Amino acid sequence: MINKLIQRIIKLEAPIVVGLDPMLSYVPQHLLAQGYKEKGENLEGAAEAIWLYNKGIIDAIYDLVPAVKPQIAMYEQFGIEGLKAYTKTIDYAKQKGLIVIGDVKRGDIGSTSAAYATGHLGKVTIGDKDYRGFDEDFITVNPYLGSDGIIPFIDVCKQEKKGLFILVKTSNPSSGEFQDQLIKERPLYELVGEQVAKWGDLFMGDSYSYIGAVVGATYPEIGKELRKLMPKTFILVPGYGAQGGKAEDLKYYFDKDGLGAIINSSRGIIAAYKQPKYEAYKEEAYADASRQAVLDMKEDLKKAWVKN
Numbered sequence: 345m346i347n348k349l350i351q352r353i354i355k356l357e358a359p360i361v362v363g364l365d366p367m368l369s370y371v372p373q374h375l376l377a378q379g380y381k382e383k384g385e386n387l388e389g390a391a392e393a394i395w396l397y398n399k400g401i402i403d404a405i406y407d408l409v410p411a412v413k414p415q416i417a418m419y420e421q422f423g424i425e426g427l428k429a430y431t432k433t434i435d436y437a438k439q440k441g442l443i444v445i446g447d448v449k450r451g452d453i454g455s456t457s458a459a460y461a462t463g464h465l466g467k468v469t470i471g472d473k474d475y476r477g478f479d480e481d482f483i484t485v486n487p488y489l490g491s492d493g494i495i496p497f498i499d500v501c502k503q504e505k506k507g508l509f510i511l512v513k514t515s516n517p518s519s520g521e522f523q524d525q526l527i528k529e530r531p532l533y534e535l536v537g538e539q540v541a542k543w544g545d546l547f548m549g550d551s552y553s554y555i556g557a558v559v560g561a562t563y564p565e566i567g568k569e570l571r572k573l574m575p576k577t578f579i580l581v582p583g584y585g586a587q588g589g590k591a592e593d594l595k596y597y598f599d600k601d602g603l604g605a606i607i608n609s610s611r612g613i614i615a616a617y618k619q620p621k622y623e624a625y626k627e628e629a630y631a632d633a634s635r636q637a638v639l640d641m642k643e644d645l646k647k648a649w650v651k652n
């Protein structure tokens with residue numbers, strides 16, 4: 345899957361992943377009305393509206409970007425109905441040829457990680473048949489529990505030819521509280537990055553490992569350092585746009601060929617129609633605004649996606 349992701353990035357000239365982080369407040373009135381009419385003004389109706397909203401965005405952007413990243417928390421707000429919308433979104437995105445990165449940030453003791461890995465990346469056997477749960481192509485994983493919490497995910501990745509993005513340096517303002525702490529004079533994110541590179545050796549693709557890292561766009565100096573420390577690790581970069589990350593700061597997240605990283609934008613794309621820049625787009629044309637926002641992001645990233 346990492347080879348396919350890289351091929352798609354090259355073909356589309358777009359190292360971009362669209363984050364599908366739907367909030368009810370982003371969903372246009374006509375879709376809310378449709379969801380509530382069909383399923384009731386309740387969790388089911390809200391989840392239906394979220395699904396319709398996502399479908400509109402996927403239809404508008406699937407030919408421009410290689411991947412989408414649904415954030416499971418946004419769906420879990422609506423309980424089981426939300427998870428059904430999460431599953432429908434994944435299935436539809438894959439049907440449209442998109443690679444799906446499930447932002448689920450799982451990680452636990454070994455046996456529990458194995459179950460998470462089965463549910464999100466693998467298959468479960470019931471009777472004499474295999475069934476897939478969520479079936480994302482990649483998921484995000486939290487390394488805080490150490491190797492025995494990560495290896496079960498890597499084992500399933502090897503069986504399924506799927507991948508991970510492991511949190512190394514997150515984009516949020518307080519990420520430094522723990523991640524920047526020095527241990528034997530080295531910041532924790534560096535030790536985690538080094539370990540992610542070692543885990544990556546366990547499952548290499550053609551040029552990059554199936555085991556990638558998450559490094560936020562909001563700490564460009566750290567991004568530069570980690571790129572050097574993890575030369576074969578593909579980097580998922582959240583924090584561009586809504587969190588303040590800028591294209592010109594992202595140059596060193598890429599390798600000398602302009603590869604090795606994919607930049608996420610969620611609110612900046614899916615709620616583009618609410619931004620003053622896209623005010624010409626009315627609510628009904630929210631998906632057209634998202635398409636334009638992707639085109640603008642692609643242009644903007646040319647500032648970063650240059651040969652180093």
Ligand SMILES: O=c1ccn([C@@H]2O[C@H](COP(=O)(O)O)[C@@H](O)[C@H]2O)c(=O)[nH]1
Pocket residue numbers: 363365415447513514515516558559560582583584585586587608609610611612
């Ligand atoms: O370090 C991290 C890890 C994950 N995220 C997730 O990415 C998106 C960002 O959304 P925007 O609207 O583009 O800010 C969201 O799903 C986060 O949970 C992150 O931001 N930083």
